[in-house]
């Protein structure tokens with residue numbers, strides 16, 4: 001869990017609480033867009049938690065579930081959502097005066113790396129059919145990511161909103177959209193297909209989705 005942000009918040013040189021956010025309204029605010037993505041990620045974690053309980057009873061690693069689930073975590077959570085936060089939002093916050101080597105930014109960046117490492121353990125567990133290892137890693141991944149998203153929503157994102165003036169908000173919108181374009185339509189289409197499979201509850205196990213070149 002993140003520590004209280006003061007005195008680092010004093011480094012923010014923005015226009016104060018509600019700057020930009022109130023003027024644009026919450027509906028199209030880029031930070032609100034990130035929170036909506038958190039809600040999608042939570043649904044994916046719910047599906048993973050359900051499957052984790054199942055494998056603890058059945059001792060079966062259903063590849064038809066885990067292959068699309070782990071690929072979705074890589075493409076959507078890591079390469080899209082987390083990378084966009086790291087390469088756009090965190091960089092922008094650093095530019096607004098928030099230190100990257102301590103405080104909330106350092107902590108959330110570290111949490112991204114830990115989550116990637118635990119995802120790697122899940123991939124490894126599936127590869128060697130380690131049922132117990134997979135269940136443990138999936139539980140740890142879910143717990144870490146849920147706490148991380150709560151930290152961002154409760155502390156980091158409100159702080160980002162405080163730093164935003166109208167000009168910065170406009171720049172942030174453009175940069176976040178630009179990052180999504182940079183990822184490429186093929187990866188986003190593939191991630192969307194995997195997400196539909198995952199959230200359907202019973203993935204077919206047949207990979208009929210779009211390919212990533």
Ligand SMILES: [Fe+2]
Pocket residue numbers: 082085108112148152
């Ligand atoms: Fe994050």
Ligand SMILES: [Fe+2]
Pocket residue numbers: 034038081085149152
């Ligand atoms: Fe996030």
